[in-house]
Amino acid sequence: xxxxxxxxxxxxxxxxxxxxxxxxxxxxxxxxxxxxxxxxxxxxxxxxxxxxxxxxxxxxxxxxxxxxxxxxxxxxxxxxxxxxxxxxxxxxxxxxxxxxxxxxxxxxxxxxxxxxxxxxxxxxxxxxxxxxxxxxxxxxxxxxxxxxxxxxxxxxxxxxxxxxxxxxxxxxxxxxxxxxxxxxxxxxxxxxxxxxxxxxxxxxxxx
Amino acid sequence: xxxxxxxxxxxxxxxxxxxxxxxxxxxxxxxxxxxxxxxxxxxxxxxxxxxxxxxxxxxxxxxxxxxxxxxxxxxxxxxxxxxxxxxxxxxxxxxxxxxxxxxxxxxxxxxxxxxxxxxxxxxxxxxxxxxxxxxxxxxxxxxxxxxxxxxxxxxxxxxxxxxxxxxxxxxxxxxxxxxxxxxxxxxxxxxxxxxxxxxxxxxxxxxxxxxxxxxxxxxxxxxxxxxxxxxxxxxxxxxxxxxxxxxxxxxxxxxxxxxxxxxxxxxxxxxxxxxxxxxxxxxxxxxxxxxxxxxxxxxxxxxxxxxxxxxxxxxxxxxxxxxxxxxxxxxxxxxxxxxxxxxxxxxxxxxxxxxxxxxxxxxxxxxxxxxxxxxxxxxxxxxxxxxxxxxxxxxxxxx
Numbered sequence: 001x002x003x004x005x006x007x008x009x010x011x012x013x014x015x016x017x018x019x020x021x022x023x024x025x026x027x028x029x030x031x032x033x034x035x036x037x038x039x040x041x042x043x044x045x046x047x048x049x050x051x052x053x054x055x056x057x058x059x060x061x062x063x064x065x066x067x068x069x070x071x072x073x074x075x076x077x078x079x080x081x082x083x084x085x086x087x088x089x090x091x092x093x094x095x096x097x098x099x100x101x102x103x104x105x106x107x108x109x110x111x112x113x114x115x116x117x118x119x120x121x122x123x124x125x126x127x128x129x130x131x132x133x134x135x136x137x138x139x140x141x142x143x144x145x146x147x148x149x150x151x152x153x154x155x156x157x158x159x160x161x162x163x164x165x166x167x168x169x170x171x172x173x174x175x176x177x178x179x180x181x182x183x184x185x186x187x188x189x190x191x192x193x194x195x196x197x198x199x200x201x202x203x204x205x206x207x
Numbered sequence: 208x209x210x211x212x213x214x215x216x217x218x219x220x221x222x223x224x225x226x227x228x229x230x231x232x233x234x235x236x237x238x239x240x241x242x243x244x245x246x247x248x249x250x251x252x253x254x255x256x257x258x259x260x261x262x263x264x265x266x267x268x269x270x271x272x273x274x275x276x277x278x279x280x281x282x283x284x285x286x287x288x289x290x291x292x293x294x295x296x297x298x299x300x301x302x303x304x305x306x307x308x309x310x311x312x313x314x315x316x317x318x319x320x321x322x323x324x325x326x327x328x329x330x331x332x333x334x335x336x337x338x339x340x341x342x343x344x345x346x347x348x349x350x351x352x353x354x355x356x357x358x359x360x361x362x363x364x365x366x367x368x369x370x371x372x373x374x375x376x377x378x379x380x381x382x383x384x385x386x387x388x389x390x391x392x393x394x395x396x397x398x399x400x401x402x403x404x405x406x407x408x409x410x411x412x413x414x415x416x417x418x419x420x421x422x423x424x425x426x427x428x429x430x431x432x433x434x435x436x437x438x439x440x441x442x443x444x445x446x447x448x449x450x451x452x453x454x455x456x457x458x459x460x461x462x463x464x465x466x467x468x469x470x471x472x473x474x475x476x477x478x479x480x481x482x483x484x485x486x487x488x489x490x491x492x493x494x495x496x497x498x499x500x501x502x503x504x505x506x507x508x509x510x511x512x513x514x515x516x517x518x519x520x521x522x523x524x525x526x527x528x529x530x531x532x533x534x535x536x537x538x539x540x541x542x543x544x545x546x547x548x549x550x551x552x553x554x555x556x557x558x559x560x561x562x563x564x565x566x567x568x569x570x571x572x573x574x575x576x577x578x579x580x581x582x583x584x585x586x587x588x589x590x591x592x593x594x595x596x597x598x599x600x601x602x603x604x605x606x
Contacts, residue, residue, distance in 0.1 A: 182434055185438070185456065
């Protein structure tokens with residue numbers, strides 16, 4: 001599933017716009033701020049482009065990671081001016097609101113999930129589902145089940161790491177996590193390609 | 208020849224003939240229960256449609272091989288559905304003639320058999336029996352589906368065949384949902400668990416939980432497949448290692464974005480420790496075009512302070528061995544150049560670098576880096592240095 005052309009074009013246009021906005025403000029900024037500004041603008045561009053170009057593909061209006069990404073940037077105060085200019089005032093307000101809402105929702109979900117994990121019913125359910133899914137039964141079933149349990153643990157650990165990587169992924173379960181990862185990887189790839197194009201373009205321009 | 212081929216694949220895949228057989232058994236009835244619940248088999252493989260490379264594999268051996276390949280990621284259900292779809296494809300796609308007959312020939316055998324024969328066929332553990340049972344199992348499943356969905360088998364050749372199976376389907380329909388329920392309860396290999404499984408299966412065939420869970424697992428498998436295509440180096444069959452690859456790839460992409468955004472500015476952020484990892488990672492994970500970008504960024508990342516440290520390091524290394532010194536420099540994304548060239552470059556770009564005093568300082572600092580070696584030091588090892596300074600000047604000029 002590679003990014004369709006329209007998405008790339010929209011992304012590129014948005015990226016250029018946001019970079020221009022960032023450039024206007026940054027005469028006096030230090031270099032590290034510049035880097036952050038560029039990164040922020042490209043992230044926002046990515047999120048906006050994906051939201052705009054994929055209403056047909058995704059069921060949601062915009063993908064979860066996009067909102068989370070923008071919210072993450074909006075949470076930092078120093079980016080406020082830049083974000084406001086890039087996304088327009090209304091968009092920024094939405095992002096700020098989303099950030100607040102997300103934090104509460106996330107903490108609530110985490111608490112709920114910890115309850116679920118600790119409770120006995122969950123343990124019983126998990127054990128029974130393990131037996132169902134083991135699919136071996138009969139002889140050698142015991143070792144097979146423990147192997148399956150170990151595999152499941154490994155998978156769970158990796159899912160946890162993935163959750164920390166993908167923005168907005170802390171509060172998601174397995175299936176949605178995978179789809180978010182998919183979208184996010186596609187967008188990251190496009191972002192890298194576009195940035196490289198920009199680099200090469202600016203480099204070749206000077207000979 | 209063919210049974211032995213299957214046998215080998217079975218042994219290779221499951222770690223033992225019986226293991227493979229058990230796995231096949233557990234996956235087999237899963238689809239049957241779906242069919243028993245009246246869902247169209249075309250919906251089921253719809254999710255599996257992404258794996259298009261198996262669609263054309265009408266060959267038994269190829270199907271088995273693909274099933275083995277996809278077994279762990281696919282969770283077992285999907286390969287079976289692929290097989291069903293292919294069977295249907297065999298029945299419906301080819302316009303009668305050899306294709307149909309080849310697909311449905313075992314089925315007449317099946318209709319003649321009694322119910323006990325089918326169970327016996329399933330229970331038989333030996334290779335030939337296993338293959339035939341498997342094939343008959345698939346045949347039964349296809350037949351069952353054929354009975355449920357007549358219109359797709361619109362070919363003249365297969366229509367009477369399908370209709371004659373209608374009678375057999377009734378007999379096959381009984382045991383079909385029965386083994387199907389066993390998947391939910393985790394099928395075994397011996398006879399008594401099989402009878403229990405039959406009873407349990409019948410009850411759980413229409414259990415919404417198991418169906419929902421199966422649907423969920425299908426979707427997960429589908430997503431994993433899509434991710435597999437996306438992420439390079441994705442020939443792992445194991446879910447856990449696949450997740451590892453995905454995680455590494457996401458980290459790598461994020462790092463690339465960070466570096467690219469830095470290099471666009473030519474920022475002199477003090478990410479010295481990042482340089483070595485960047486060089487190794489960038490070369491190892493190679494998008495070819497990204498290497499130069501990373502190299503350039505790596506050049507830009509050395510702050511003034513770390514340059515002196517680098518200088519001393521290089522001087523020390525050069526005393527011991529020129530080769531390692533050069534490697535060290537390359538690892539840092541730097542190079543040696545004659546002082547005259549360096550001064551020429553810095554003077555050429557100094558005008559545009561005036562706006563960025565840090566750049567100028569770095570251009571100047573590169574000169575002293577050189578004088579640890581002999582005047583006849585080798586020319587530019589990599590062109591990254593030049594292009595980086597030029598690029599920074601350009602970026603400065605643009606802004």
